[in-house]
Amino acid sequence: MIIDSLLDTDLYKFTMMQVALHHFPAAQVEYRFTCRTPGLDLARHIDAIEREIAHLCSLRFRASELDYLRGLRFIKSDFIDFLGLFQLNRKAVLLAPARDAAGRETGGIDLRIQGPWLHTILFEVPLLAIVNEVYFRHAVPEPDLDLGRKRLQDKAAALRQPGLEGVRIADYGTRRRYSKHWHDEVLRTLKSSLGAQLAGTSNVMYAMRHGLTPLGTMAHEYLQACQALGPRLRDSQTFALETWAQEYRGDLGIAL
Numbered sequence: 047m048i049i050d051s052l053l054d055t056d057l058y059k060f061t062m063m064q065v066a067l068h069h070f071p072a073a074q075v076e077y078r079f080t081c082r083t084p085g086l087d088l089a090r091h092i093d094a095i096e097r098e099i100a101h102l103c104s105l106r107f108r109a110s111e112l113d114y115l116r117g118l119r120f121i122k123s124d125f126i127d128f129l130g131l132f133q134l135n136r137k138a139v140l141l142a143p144a145r146d147a148a149g150r151e152t153g154g155i156d157l158r159i160q161g162p163w164l165h166t167i168l169f170e171v172p173l174l175a176i177v178n179e180v181y182f183r184h185a186v187p188e189p190d191l192d193l194g195r196k197r198l199q200d201k202a203a204a205l206r207q208p209g210l211e212g213v214r215i216a217d218y219g220t221r222r223r224y225s226k227h228w229h230d231e232v233l234r235t236l237k238s239s240l241g242a243q244l245a246g247t248s249n250v251m252y253a254m255r256h257g258l259t260p261l262g263t264m265a266h267e268y269l270q271a272c273q274a275l276g277p278r279l280r281d282s283q284t285f286a287l288e289t290w291a292q293e294y295r296g297d298l299g300i301a302l
Contacts, residue, residue, distance in 0.1 A: 047101040048172075048179050048226060052132075053111050055171040056220060058262035059114065060250065065126045065268070065293050066164040070275055077170055079157035087153040089143040091180045095155070096141060098176040102169075103136040114254045120297045132182035138166050163271065170267075182224050189224065198232060202239035209271070215240070216261050217247040219274070226297035233258070263298040264290065 066073065081088060088095075088168040107129050116126050138161040151233035157177070159169045182189075205213055217236070233252050236244045246259030253260035269286050276285035287301060 048098050048176050049102045049105070051251045052105050052107050052134075052168060053114070053249075053254060054175070054220070054226070055086075055168060055250060055286045056218070056248040056262055056265075057250050057253075057260040058248070058265050059168055059171060061120065061262065061294075061298055062264055062268050063164065063167045064122065065289065066167060067125055067128055068293060069289055070271070071162070071164050073163040073271065073275055074161065075159075075163040075166060075271065077159040077166070079155065079173070081154055085153070086181075088155045088177065088181060089151060089153050091177075091184065092141060092143065092155060094183075095157075095176060098180065099139055099141065099173070100136060102172055102176070103134045103139075106133055111254070115250075118260070120294055132165075134169060135161065135165060137161075139169065167267075171221050172277075175223060175226070178221070178223060179225050186224075189228075191228075195229070195231075195235070199236055199239065202236060205240060205243055211243075214243050214245040214247040217249065218261075220249045230255075257292065263300045264302060266302050267300065 068113065112126055112130055112283050114121070115121050115129065138159055140160065142156045142157040143151045144156045155177075157173065159173070204210075205215065213238075213253050215236075217233060219229065219232075229249070230252065233244075233247060233256055237256055237258065244258070245255075246261040247253050248260070248262045250260050252258065268290075269283065272286035272289070273279055273282040276282040290298070290301070
């Protein structure tokens with residue numbers, strides 16, 4: 047299966063989820079998938095996507111994963127206790143063929159997540175990774191991995207040129223990846239090729255697996271949510287950042 051760990055997501059999902067637990071436990075949300083490539087036929091992959099979603103919703107956090115999260119300085123003990131009980135609910139995901147105004151199927155998919163923010167926030171990144179990988183399994187069943195590896199090595203070599211020692215890059219590609227196996231190989235290659243020039247990865251599972259720094263603070267999602275959750279729209283940015291500061295007390299201070 048594509049997703050085998052609930053850590054196979056971006057760090058900022060956990061930092062925002064902790065804020066949701068402590069400040070917005072009753073907030074209701076809806077996420078809606080939009081494919082930016084017009085005319086792409088995703089509807090024929092619905093059964094495969096459905097199977098992957100069912101597997102995703104069977105996962106629980108392993109003890110070793112909770113221990114890893116517990117070791118992050120900004121993660122609080124009650125949040126770890128909550129995650130120890132956590133499981134994604136399949137009923138929160140709506141998946142069907144997309145239809146136009148006349149009710150005709152368009153070839154796209156209607157993929158939505160509805161429910162409490164606290165209990166649905168971990169759906170987004172894995173679902174996007176699932177849709178991507180299911181699609182590419184069929185669209186590019188035999189990728190030219192040798193070419194991909196050459197391009198990757200060439201880019202790493204370009205970053206090792208004299209005068210670029212201070213240039214650092216980071217991986218934020220989970221939701222857009224070709225596959226989880228290629229993602230893993232890219233990170234292993236960059237770690238061995240770049241050393242300290244690889245600042246880290248947003249993917250918590252690979253950070254744990256490869257000894258990389260997990261990166262991320264908040265997403266635009268958080269600021270958008272605070273537009274609805276705050277006292278007034280005009281004050282939503284102030285409300286969002288003040289709430290964040292209350293939670294993290296000066297840590298994780300980079301805002302999108």
